Structures are given as C-alpha cells and as structure tokens.
Amino acid sequence: MYDRLKGFRDFYPEEMAARRAVADTLEETARRYGFREIGTPALEAVDLYTDKSGEEIVEELYAFEDKGGRHVAMTPELTPTVARMVVAKGQELQKPIKWMSTRPFWRYEQVQQGRFREFYQTNVDVFGSAEPTADAEILAYAADALTALGLSGDDFEFRVSHRDILGGLLRAFDADVRVREAVRAVDKSEKIEPAQYYDLLHEAGLSYDQAERFDELLATDDLDDLTAFAGTDDVAAAVGNLRNVLDAAADFGVREYCSVSLETARGLDYYTGTVFECFDTQGEVSRAVFGGGRYDDLIESYGGQPTPAVGVAPGHATLSLLLQRAGVWPDEALATDYYVLSVGDTRETAARVARDLRERGHVVESDLADRSFGAQMSYADGVNAETVVIVGERDLENGEVTVKEMESGDQTTAPVDAFPGDHDRPTYDDFA
Amino acid sequence: MYDRLKGFRDFYPEEMAARRAVADTLEETARRYGFREIGTPALEAVDLYTDKSGEEIVEELYAFEDKGGRHVAMTPELTPTVARMVVAKGQELQKPIKWMSTRPFWRYEQVQQGRFREFYQTNVDVFGSAEPTADAEILAYAADALTALGLSGDDFEFRVSHRDILGGLLRAFDADVRVREAVRAVDKSEKIEPAQYYDLLHEAGLSYDQAERFDELLATDDLDDLTAFAGTDDVAAAVGNLRNVLDAAADFGVREYCSVSLETARGLDYYTGTVFECFDTQGEVSRAVFGGGRYDDLIESYGGQPTPAVGVAPGHATLSLLLQRAGVWPDEALATDYYVLSVGDTRETAARVARDLRERGHVVESDLADRSFGAQMSYADGVNAETVVIVGERDLENGEVTVKEMESGDQTTAPVDAFPGDHDRPTYDDFA
Numbered sequence: 001m002y003d004r005l006k007g008f009r010d011f012y013p014e015e016m017a018a019r020r021a022v023a024d025t026l027e028e029t030a031r032r033y034g035f036r037e038i039g040t041p042a043l044e045a046v047d048l049y050t051d052k053s054g055e056e057i058v059e060e061l062y063a064f065e066d067k068g069g070r071h072v073a074m075t076p077e078l079t080p081t082v083a084r085m086v087v088a089k090g091q092e093l094q095k096p097i098k099w100m101s102t103r104p105f106w107r108y109e110q111v112q113q114g115r116f117r118e119f120y121q122t123n124v125d126v127f128g129s130a131e132p133t134a135d136a137e138i139l140a141y142a143a144d145a146l147t148a149l150g151l152s153g154d155d156f157e158f159r160v161s162h163r164d165i166l167g168g169l170l171r172a173f174d175a176d177v178r179v180r181e182a183v184r185a186v187d188k189s190e191k192i193e194p195a196q197y198y199d200l201l202h203e204a205g206l207s208y209d210q211a212e213r214f215d216e217l218l219a220t221d222d223l224d225d226l227t228a229f230a231g232t233d234d235v236a237a238a239v240g241n242l243r244n245v246l247d248a249a250a251d252f253g254v255r256e257y258c259s260v261s262l263e264t265a266r267g268l269d270y271y272t273g274t275v276f277e278c279f280d281t282q283g284e285v286s287r288a289v290f291g292g293g294r295y296d297d298l299i300e301s302y303g304g305q306p307t308p309a310v311g312v313a314p315g316h317a318t319l320s321l322l323l324q325r326a327g328v329w330p331d332e333a334l335a336t337d338y339y340v341l342s343v344g345d346t347r348e349t350a351a352r353v354a355r356d357l358r359e360r361g362h363v364v365e366s367d368l369a370d371r372s373f374g375a376q377m378s379y380a381d382g383v384n385a386e387t388v389v390i391v392g393e394r395d396l397e398n399g400e401v402t403v404k405e406m407e408s409g410d411q412t413t414a415p416v417d418a419f420p421g422d423h424d425r426p427t428y429d430d431f432a
Numbered sequence: 433m434y435d436r437l438k439g440f441r442d443f444y445p446e447e448m449a450a451r452r453a454v455a456d457t458l459e460e461t462a463r464r465y466g467f468r469e470i471g472t473p474a475l476e477a478v479d480l481y482t483d484k485s486g487e488e489i490v491e492e493l494y495a496f497e498d499k500g501g502r503h504v505a506m507t508p509e510l511t512p513t514v515a516r517m518v519v520a521k522g523q524e525l526q527k528p529i530k531w532m533s534t535r536p537f538w539r540y541e542q543v544q545q546g547r548f549r550e551f552y553q554t555n556v557d558v559f560g561s562a563e564p565t566a567d568a569e570i571l572a573y574a575a576d577a578l579t580a581l582g583l584s585g586d587d588f589e590f591r592v593s594h595r596d597i598l599g600g601l602l603r604a605f606d607a608d609v610r611v612r613e614a615v616r617a618v619d620k621s622e623k624i625e626p627a628q629y630y631d632l633l634h635e636a637g638l639s640y641d642q643a644e645r646f647d648e649l650l651a652t653d654d655l656d657d658l659t660a661f662a663g664t665d666d667v668a669a670a671v672g673n674l675r676n677v678l679d680a681a682a683d684f685g686v687r688e689y690c691s692v693s694l695e696t697a698r699g700l701d702y703y704t705g706t707v708f709e710c711f712d713t714q715g716e717v718s719r720a721v722f723g724g725g726r727y728d729d730l731i732e733s734y735g736g737q738p739t740p741a742v743g744v745a746p747g748h749a750t751l752s753l754l755l756q757r758a759g760v761w762p763d764e765a766l767a768t769d770y771y772v773l774s775v776g777d778t779r780e781t782a783a784r785v786a787r788d789l790r791e792r793g794h795v796v797e798s799d800l801a802d803r804s805f806g807a808q809m810s811y812a813d814g815v816n817a818e819t820v821v822i823v824g825e826r827d828l829e830n831g832e833v834t835v836k837e838m839e840s841g842d843q844t845t846a847p848v849d850a851f852p853g854d855h856d857r858p859t860y861d862d863f864a
Binding site: 001002003004005006008009010011012013016017019020031032033034036037038039040041042043044045047048059062064065066067068070072074081084085087088089094095096098099104106108118126128129131133134137144248251252253302303334336347348351352355358361362363364365367368369370379382383 | 433434435436437442443444445448449451452464466469471472473474476477479480494496497499502513517519521526527531536550558560561563565566569680683734766768779780784787790793794796797800801802811814815
C-alpha cells in the first residue's frame with residue numbers, strides 16, 4: 001500500500017463537496033464584482049522568488065533542477081506569477097486589471113493545524129488603481145464572500161492597518177530605525193511576549209522608551225493622536241488615506257466589519273499602504289484567517305511600469321476552521337436527485353428516463369453493476385437519492401413506472417410516457 | 433522581465449473564460465451522471481510510478497528529492513493516485529465508486545501542437561463494476577459532454593476496440609507472441625508505415641505472414657470472423673463482451689458515435705477490456721483527441737482487492753483543437769452585465785445600486801480609479817458591459833439614474849428608488 005506525502009491531502013467526495021461549495025462561493029462572489037479568472041502555471045523559474053526574497057527562500061520551496069537544467073520551483077504563492085503576467089502584457093491590458101483564481105500552492109514547512117505543504121487559496125487582486133475605492137472593493141469583496149458563506153459580523157472582523165502609518169511613525173522617532181525589521185516585529189507582536197517584542201523593536205533601532213511609546217501609539221483609538229505625534233506630512237497623508245479607505249468601505253456597506261488595528265502589520269515585505277487581516281472574533285481560530293493589502297511597488301520591481309495594486313487571498317484551510325467553528329461548514333454529504341432503478345429487461349427505458357432527467361439538470365444515477373432490487377435500493381440510499389424511479393418489467397407492461405420518495409418511503413405509480421414529461425423535477429407529490 | 437517556463441502556459445481572462453466554459457461543461461455533465469468530485473495532490477512518492485512502469489519513466493517525470501530526502505514526482509496522470517486512494521479506503525467505499533476531477537498534470541516531454549509540459553485533464557472513472565453497462569456509461573458520458581460542447585456526430589467518433597480480442601487473436605497464432613509488445617505496435621500502426629508496423633509485429637513474435645493475417649483480421653467488419661479464426665473461448669468471450677458494451681451504448685443513446693476499430697489499442701499497458709479513442713472525423717486533429725478504457729487489474733496491482741475499473745480522461749489541449757476546428761470553441765471575451773458609472777459625489781448611491789445588482793447574481797463593475805465620465809465609458813466598453821447605469825449628481829437631485837444600453841446606445845432615466853427594485857435584470861427596455 002502506498003502512502004500520500006506528509007502535508008498533502010486526498011479529498012474524498014463527501015469532504016470535497018463541502019470544499020467545492022466554499023470555493024464556488026469565493027469565486028462566484030469575485031465574479032459578480034467583475035474579477036476575471038486567470039490560469040497560472042504550477043512551476044516557475046526559481047529566480048522569480050530568489051531575486052526578491054534572497055536565496056534563503058529556497059529552503060521553504062519545492063525547488064529543483066528540471067531535465068533541461070532549469071532551476072525551477074513549485075509556486076509558493078500567486079503574487080510573483082501575476083506580477084510576471086502583468087509585466088508581460090504591459091500596456092495591452094486595460095486598467096484597472098481585476099483578476100482572480102483558485103488553485104493549490106506548495107511550501108516545504110512544518111505541518112500543523114490549518115497549515116499544510118499543499119494548500120489552496122483564492123487570490124483576488126486589482127492592478128492599476130491607487131485610489132482608496134480599490135482598497136475598499138477588496139474589503140467589500142472579502143466581507144461579501146464571508147457573509148455569502150453564512151458568517152456574520154459576530155463571527156469575523158477585519159483588522160485594518162496601514163504600512164505608511166507604521167513606517168511614518170517609526171521614522172518620526174529620533175532614532176535610526178530599520179523600518180522593515182520593526183514592521184516585522186509588529187507582525188509578530190501578538191504571538192510573542194511584550195518583553196520579546198520590545199527587544200525586537202530595540203534591535204530594529206528604537207530605544208526601549210521609544211519602543212514603549214511606539215506600542216502605546218499603535219493602541220490609540222484616535223488617529224489624530226498619530227498625526228499630532230509625528231507632525232509629518234507622511235503620517236498625515238497615510239492617516240488621510242486610511243480614513244478614505246474606511247469611508248469608501250462605509251459606502252460599500254462593509255464598514256461594520258472593519259476595525260482599525262495598527263498592531264496588524266502582515267508579514268510579507270512587499271506590502272505598502274493598507275493592510276488587513278481577518279480574525280475569528282471568538283478567538284478559537286488563533287491565527288489570522290487570511291489577509292491582504294496594498295503592494296504598490298511590486299509590479300515595478302518585476303520590471304513593469306509603476307502599477308499600484310491591492311488584493312486579498314483567502315486560504316481555504318484556515319477559512320474552513322472558521323466556518324466549522326461558526327457552524328456553517330457545508331454538509332459533507334453526497335447529493336443525488338434521482339436513482340433510476342432497473343429490474344428485469346428494462347434497461348432501455350430506464351436509460352431513457354435517466355437521460356431525460358439529466359437533460360433537466362439533475363444528478364441521476366442508475367445501475368452499472370447488474371444488481372438486485374435490494375442492492376440497488378441500498379446503493380440509492382447510500383448516495384442519498386431523494387427519489388428512486390423504479391423501472392420494472394411488470395409496471396412497464398402497464399405503461400407505468402414507480403416513483404418512490406426516499407425520506408418518507410411513500411411511493412406511487414406514474415405513466416412512463418409522462419415521466420418526466422412536462423415536469424421539471426418530478427416527485428412523488430406530482431403523481432400521488 | 434521574467435519568462436514563463438517552456439511548455440507552461442499563462443491564461444489571461446479572455447482565453448480563460450473559454451477554457452472555464454469547456455471545463456464546466458465536462459464537469460457538469462459528469463456531475464449529472466453522479467460522478468463525484470475528488471481532490472488529489474500534485475506530488476506523489478516516485479515509487480507510485482516506477483514500481484509499475486520501471487525506472488525509465490523517471491525521464492518523463494518532473495521528479496526530484498524534497499528537503500526531507502523523499503523521492504517525489506509531480507503527478508503525470510491521475511490513475512495511480514486514484515488507485516492509491518481506492519486502496520487506502522478499501523471496503524469503506526460503496527461500490528461502484530464514481531469519481532471525477534479536473535486538474536493539471538506534468539510531463540517533461542517535447543512540446544508540440546496540443547501537447548504541453550503542463551496539461552489539463554478531466555478524469556472520469558467507475559470502480560467496482562465489471563459489467564458492460566459501466567463501459568457504456570463512460571462512452572455515454574463522453575458523448576454527452578462532447579454534444580453539450582456543441583459537437584455533433586459529424587465532428588467526432590469513438591473508435592472502440594477490445595484488449596482481450598487483440599490479445600486472444602495474438603495468442604491464437606501458432607507463435608510465441610509477446611502480447612504487450614504486439615499491442616503497442618497496434619497502437620502505433622496509424623502513425624508509422626505498414627512495413628515498420630509489420631517489423632514491430634515480427635519483433636513481438638509473429639512471422640511476417642502472420643503479421644499480415646493479423647492486420648487483415650483487425651480490419652474486418654464482422655466480429656464473427658474473429659471468433660471463427662481464433663476458435664478459442666477467450667476470443668468468443670471478448671467479442672461477446674464488446675457486443676454487450678455496444679448494446680448498452682445503444683440503450684444509452686450513444687451507439688451512433690461508436691465504430692468498432694480493432695486497430696485502436698491505446699498506448700498504456702494497464703488497459704484490459706474495452707478501449708476507445710475519440711477522433712476528429714474531419715481528420716484535422718490528426719491524433720486521438722482523448723481516450724479511455726477498462727483497467728480491471730490496476731487496483732489489485734496497487735495492493736487493493738480485485739476492483740474492475742473503467743474510465744476516460746478528456747485532455748483539454750487536444751479537445752480545444754477539435755472544438756476550434758468545429759467552430760464551437762466558446763467566445764474568448766469578457767462578459768459584464770452592468771457597469772455602474774459614478775460622476776460627482778454619488779459613490780454611496782452607485783455602491784448601493786451595484787450591491788443590489790450583484791445580489792441578483794449579475795456581474796457588476798464600478799469605478800475604482802476616480803476617473804472621468806469618458807474614461808469610465810471607455811472602460812465599460814472594454815469589458816463589454818451590456819448596460820451602463822449612470823449615477824450623476826444632477827440626475828440624483830431629480831431622484832433618477834440613467835440606464836444606457838451599450839449596443840444600441842439608447843438611454844433613458846429610471847427612478848433611483850426603483851432601480852433595480854422589483855426587476856431581476858433591469859434594462860433600458862424596462863424604463864424607456
């Protein structure tokens with residue numbers, strides 16, 4: 001017997017049905033916003049990652065040399081690939097570009113709850129608009145997708161922050177601060193002890209007093225405090241931008257899901273303006289469920305024209321933890337509209353009935369194994385058939401089939417020539 | 433600028449829309465037959481392939497050693513993975529098992545028309561039935577999927593063959609024939625010269641006279657000739673089985689798409705009974721579009737209980753060539769139901785209108801870049817918006833919005849409070 005690889009998963013039909021329902025909702029919501037599906041490769045040249053992130057990144061990648069001597073990696077995230085695609089078409093693409101896709105990614109890392117080596121994300125991005133409306137549309141998309149999945153504002157919140165506020169505040173201190181390093185410390189702050197957090201800020205260039213002051217500033221309820229503290233145009237502009245994003249989110253009907261939380265930073269270096277993370281308000285999912293934000297410099301860094309960008313990428317693994325916690329994970333069950341049961345020499349009629357029902361869009365199974373009435377009934381029950389249509393020799397002699405409702409066990413006969421006939425979804429009730 | 437890897441493709445939205453429409457039809461047709469979607473890993477231990485096919489197979493694989501020292505391969509096909517999954521659950525799974533999925537696979541091979549290193553397939557399989565009805569359901573699924581894509585019996589044919597007939601005939605010759613090798617020669621016969629074909633059969637153990645006789649037998653119109661020639665129970669049983677499959681295909685309404693063609697053999701060694709290939713009747717697609725067949729011994733060879741199986745795997749690349757040849761490849765174009773155009777301080781109302789239209793299931797875009805009327809109109813035209821809803825300050829003062837039909841250019845006003853109101857899909861005609 002062969003095993004699957006550690007960190008990789010097989011999805012059997014019942015679980016897959018639930019996962020498919022969730023992915024469909026994430027995609028259908030994006031489609032309604034006019035995000036257009038793209039298709040992207042599973043392999044890229046490893047340079048696409050190492051040029052930006054350094055050689056260390058290779059340790060987290062499924063990277064190898066192909067038969068042609070190319071250094072390649074299984075894609076660990078979508079952003080570098082879409083950056084490459086935007087750059088490749090350049091001015092041909094009408095702006096804003098609104099793209100989305102669902103697919104697996106791969107990282108060689110420690111396997112833990114909600115984290116696998118093969119993981120699925122739905123990526124949703126806008127390229128070519130620096131306006132707060134674009135940030136707000138990403139928030140609106142994410143909120144709509146979650147409510148469409150059955151979650152409410154009691155279940156989740158978006159903690160919204162702004163990289164330029166963090167950077168501007170850090171630069172306003174009388175100290176030589178390495179901003180990226182300090183921002184990474186902020187990103188870690190929820191997961192570590194305060195003393196460790198202050199140590200990290202200290203290592204990034206702040207004194208301990210400054211680190212404490214910085215920490216206090218991030219906790220403020222009043223963004224005006226920040227502008228007043230910094231006294232710089234940078235921070236004033238960043239605060240203004242964040243307010244505009246929240247105003248646009250209000251117009252889009254999703255302000256209620258957003259709270260300002262400057263302690264939220266997002267781990268990736270490439271974010272620039274607005275960043276946000278989705279959290280479980282009940283705290284049972286202890287990590288961020290997913291996140292997103294603005295990355296205005298990335299396309300240019302890949303060789304393209306300056307192209308502001310903002311996006312979000314719900315990961316299906318953590319999202320499923322939240323949906324399960326909230327009791328809205330879809331049923332892990334097969335659904336079958338009809339089982340057409342054939343006994344005796346009736347296959348031709350049974351096949352005609354099955355075909356007619358399928359043409360009406362229904363899920364229809366019939367006997368493939370030449371089995372007895374009882375075995376077929378048991379199978380129909382196993383696939384949760386709602387209605388069984390029994391095509392038997394004796395009934396057929398009378399020009400009839402039997403229609404059985406599986407939940408109640410009620411059954412009645414129907415004229416074979418009128419089944420399904422004019423009925424879009426014929427059931428026991430139509431003939432009883 | 434970074435390049436994508438050779439043999440890998442980026443799909444931009446227009447092309448992706450067409451590909452998605454095709455994949456959706458392949459999957460939706462399978463769903464109606466009660467095939468259940470599964471999810472499978474992109475990586476497997478390389479043993480899963482080399483144990484059956486020998487170490488040579490590694491040359492065609494994207495195979496490498498992962499950070500944990502595991503010898504792994506990017507999956508080149510689905511069958512070994514589903515075999516592993518069937519074996520892993522064993523008796524837990526209700527039979528017949530009917531599974532399907534769409535995903536990419538990877539092979540390091542020469543890139544040519546319709547053949548890439550990353551390629552997409554929809555795999556559809558039945559496990560646990562040896563009955564001809566199961567073979568016929570696979571043929572019926574494939575035919576229904578193709579006709580649902582807009583093809584007709586004038587466009588494609590299924591050339592149906594039977595491995596046990598081929599094997600039985602070969603064994604009936606007074607010669608020591610290596611059957612697998614001879615069957616591989618049959619698979620190649622269409623692509624090589626007759627002399628080369630006879631050479632291959634000769635190498636497999638037939639004399640040249642026998643090779644010629646064998647070739648004649650395969651071309652017969654009358655299956656009884658084969659039974660008579662061989663005079664063995666094996667061939668009689670195999671001919672009977674093929675007839676039963678075709679009779680079941682007739683009951684399922686798809687006999688017209690099938691022709692018996694014993695010259696069809698399928699390349700893979702694991703096939704056992706019925707095999708078939710789909711061909712372009714016009715011959716413009718020169719290779720088989722896709723194929724399928726019965727592989728009754730495979731699950732057992734992976735360590736499971738004896739589990740007969742039959743399946744088909746339409747490859748999207750060759751299928752797209754056939755659809756294009758037949759003129760039924762879906763439009764490569766964006767589709768947008770509404771663009772909600774906002775000018776002046778009207779974003780809140782525009783956002784409300786967009787939200788209401790999205791709730792009705794429509795694809796709706798609105799301004800994300802704070803652009804002029806003209807720039808928004810140009811964008812709306814670029815995404816093929818059917819209707820533009822203009823939310824302007826002056827109109828709003830009168831409690832109105834403007835509804836513009838983009839194809840005709842006709843426009844009229846509508847009360848903002850009644851838009852969309854009771855209308856499921858409000859258009860110019862509803863208000864003119």
